[in-house]
Amino acid sequence: MSHIVIEGGRRLEGTLTVQGAKNSVLPILAATILHPGRTVLRGCPHLSDVEASIRILRHLGCEARWEGEALTVDAGVMSRGDVPEHLMREMRSSVIFLGAILARLGWAEMSYPGGCELGPRPIDLHLTALRQLGAELAEEGGALHCSARRLTGREIALSMPSVGATENAILAACGAEGETVLLNAAREPEITDLQDFLCAMGCRVRGAGSSTICILGRRQTRDAVHTVMPDRIAAATYLAAAAAAGGEVELRRINYRHLSTVTAALHEAGCQIAGGEGTLTLRSDGALRSVPTVRTAPYPGFPTDAQAVLMAALLRSQGATVFVENMFENRYRHVDELRRMGADISVADRVAVVTGVPRLCGASVRATDLRGGAALLVAGLAAEGVTRIGDIHHIQRGYEDPVRDLGLLGARITLEEE
Ligand code: UD1
Numbered sequence: 001m002s003h004i005v006i007e008g009g010r011r012l013e014g015t016l017t018v019q020g021a022k023n024s025v026l027p028i029l030a031a032t033i034l035h036p037g038r039t040v041l042r043g044c045p046h047l048s049d050v051e052a053s054i055r056i057l058r059h060l061g062c063e064a065r066w067e068g069e070a071l072t073v074d075a076g077v078m079s080r081g082d083v084p085e086h087l088m089r090e091m092r093s094s095v096i097f098l099g100a101i102l103a104r105l106g107w108a109e110m111s112y113p114g115g116c117e118l119g120p121r122p123i124d125l126h127l128t129a130l131r132q133l134g135a136e137l138a139e140e141g142g143a144l145h146c147s148a149r150r151l152t153g154r155e156i157a158l159s160m161p162s163v164g165a166t167e168n169a170i171l172a173a174c175g176a177e178g179e180t181v182l183l184n185a186a187r188e189p190e191i192t193d194l195q196d197f198l199c200a201m202g203c204r205v206r207g208a209g210s211s212t213i214c215i216l217g218r219r220q221t222r223d224a225v226h227t228v229m230p231d232r233i234a235a236a237t238y239l240a241a242a243a244a245a246g247g248e249v250e251l252r253r254i255n256y257r258h259l260s261t262v263t264a265a266l267h268e269a270g271c272q273i274a275g276g277e278g279t280l281t282l283r284s285d286g287a288l289r290s291v292p293t294v295r296t297a298p299y300p301g302f303p304t305d306a307q308a309v310l311m312a313a314l315l316r317s318q319g320a321t322v323f324v325e326n327m328f329e330n331r332y333r334h335v336d337e338l339r340r341m342g343a344d345i346s347v348a349d350r351v352a353v354v355t356g357v358p359r360l361c362g363a364s365v366r367a368t369d370l371r372g373g374a375a376l377l378v379a380g381l382a383a384e385g386v387t388r389i390g391d392i393h394h395i396q397r398g399y400e401d402p403v404r405d406l407g408l409l410g411a412r413i414t415l416e417e418e
Contacts, residue, residue, distance in 0.1 A: 004403060006380035007412035008362055011247035014409045017046040018235045018254050019400045020069075020228035023305075024190040026093050027167040028197045028228065029053040030100040032073040033062060034174050035201050035221035042227040043253075044071040049397045056083055056097055074162040075104075079305070085142075091211050091397075095123055098146060099168035102135060103175025103217075107147040112139065125158055125165035133169070133176050133200060142276050151176035153217050157183040159389035161211065161298050166191055173215035174203045182213040189258045190297040192298040193229040200224040232258040233305045234399060237374045239249045239263070240309040241406065243271045243333055244316070244382035246286025249262045249409055261302040264273050265310055269317060287383070290319030303413040308334045315343045315379055319358035325350045334372030337365040341379050341387065362387040369393040377402055388416075 020043040029050070032039045046052065050071075054064045061079030065072050081101045086176045088094050088111045101108035115125065127137055127144075133156070135148040153176040158165055166186040173180035185191065187209055195208035203347040204216035230253050239259070242249040243266050256263065256275030261271045263280070268291040270284040291314065296304040304327035312320050313336060332352055335345045340363040344355040362385030367373025373395035380387030388394075395402060403415045 001389060001418055002376070002392055003416040004392050004395070005414050005416050006377070006387045006389070008380055008385065008387060010098045010245065010381070010410060010412055011047040012242045012249050012381070012406070012409040012411060013247045014406055015250040015252060016238055016408060017252045018230040018401070021190060021193065021231035022047055023233070024399045025050060025387060026053055027096045027171070027190070027194050028226065029057065029073070029098040030064060031059065031102050031171055031198060031282045033057070033075045033078055033100050034171065034198070034203065035217050035224070036078070038072060038074045039069045039201060040225040041073070042225065043069055043232065044228055046400060047400060048393065049091050049093070051097050051159050052087070052094065054086050056094055059083065059087060060101070069360035071378070076108060079144060079185060081105040082106050083111070083362045085111040085405035087142055088113055092166065096128060096164060096167050096171070098126065098144070099130060099171035101145045102130065102146055102148060103151065103172050106149065109143065110322070112142050112144055116309045119323070119338070122165070125160060125162045126168040129156050129165055129169035132170050133172050133180065133228050135172070151217070152214065155181045155183065158185060160184070161186040163188050163190070167194060170194065170205060170213060170215055173217055174198060176217035178217060179229070180217065182215070183211065185213045186298060187211060189229060189232065189255070197224070198213060200226050211226035223248070230254050233303065233371070234279070235384065236239060236262045236303070236306040237309045237378065238279070238405065239266060239400070240313040241378045241381050242282050243284045243288060244286065244313040244378050245270060245285050245411070246408070248281065248283045248362070250281045252279050254278060254280050261300065262306050262310065265302070266313070268292065284300060288314060288317040289323040290314065290317050293322040293325040304328060305371050307331065308371045309343070309378050311352065311354055312338065312375035312378035315356050315357065315360055316382060320353055320355040323354065324354040325352070332364065333368035334375045337368065337372070337376055338379055340365055341383050342372070343379070359384055361385055363387045364390070367391045370394050370398045374399065377406065381406070
């Protein structure tokens with residue numbers, strides 16, 4: 001098993017170009033099958049979750065080919081509509097293929113995605129939306145059979161603005177007769193990126209970024225080229241790293257508006273931040289102070305995916321910061337690992353209180369999930385001595401090459417392959 005080894009205590013200086021967004025490219029890869037032709041995704045990040053999506057596309061009979069940072073998908077031929085269990089297990093968000101396969105073939109089969117490291121992650125909202133479009137769903141021994149002689153557009157109100165359910169509903173609605181109006185939709189920027197991609201492909205989708213999204217189904221599709229939006233969570237991670245370690249970092253290929261709640265918190269903590277078109281600069285002397293309560297919420301609220309990295313940045317701050325995790329049940333698994341480095345964090349249910357300590361000490365730790373793993377990178381950079389992070393496959397799901405990127409910023413960081 002590989003490890004990431006960090007010798008902490010060095011300031012970060014330099015410029016970094018932010019990778020394409022994981023949470024954007026995954027639904028877009030599922031969406032490529034709506035078009036029986038070629039689509040090119042530029043700025044596609046090389047991530048293990050992207051490779052997992054490619055394996056699903058190939059299993060379905062589609063072709064996918066890398067050329068540098070561009071991924072070309074040819075879905076001219078799609079010979080199957082099932083996703084076997086071993087591919088579903090690799091990545092929970094493969095459930096987004098459900099709506100897309102259904103729209104393309106009129107049926108789909110996949111295993112039920114189980115719980116994951118963040119606690120139970122039900123898909124009831126996804127299934128309700130598909131049923132409302134006319135799909136029949138049957139569950140049998142952990143397998144989902146989904147069929148629709150015909151999908152029909154209609155008004156659908158989500159009981160909660162789930163990101164995945166919004167994406168699944170949009171993709172299925174692209175294959176439905178007439179107009180679908182999706183109410184209480186998620187407003188995350190990744191939904192807007194999906195809409196942009198679908199429109200480039202000839203689909204008619206509007207309203208993304210607001211709570212009401214309209215989809216006019218069964219449009220003639222065409223070959224398309226799309227550039228994946230920058231990853232706001234990877235950006236938040238590198239900002240948190242520079243805040244914690246101290247230094248001055250400029251991020252390029254970024255939409256600073258997507259990061260407003262994260263930069264507001266880092267500003268409160270004492271960092272100087274300046275955003276321009278496509279860039280963001282953060283300066284920190286590494287001596288941070290606590291910030292007002294951080295409550296995770298759907299966009300435009302504070303992103304749950306940035307909770308762990310902000311927490312890691314504040315471990316050495318003056319004072320105490322309260323975190324309230326409102327999105328997922330089991331999202332403090334990084335806390336025990338951070339404690340091994342000397343962090344003072346108490347957790348009760350959804351609330352975590354971080355009391356700043358004067359110093360952190362490098363330790364042997366283990367990534368427990370993707371963003372929890374990223375928090376260990378941030379803490380390791382701010383700690384004295386050597387931090388050795390195991391189970392880094394979690395980190396590789398969402399970060400293209402953190403060793404390269406943080407190394408470029410002057411961190412002493414290496415990948416120890418075994
Ligand atoms: C997506 C992101 C993930 C991010 C999350 C919230 C991707 C690949 N993943 O996950 O990184 O942390 O949004 O911003 O884009 N829920 C239900 N029933 C459902 C669906 C969701 O109860 O049918 C609940 C979930 O358990 C969770 C909450 O709704 O508590 C939010 O989940 P959702 O917005 O669906 O997140 P994901 O799409 O899974």
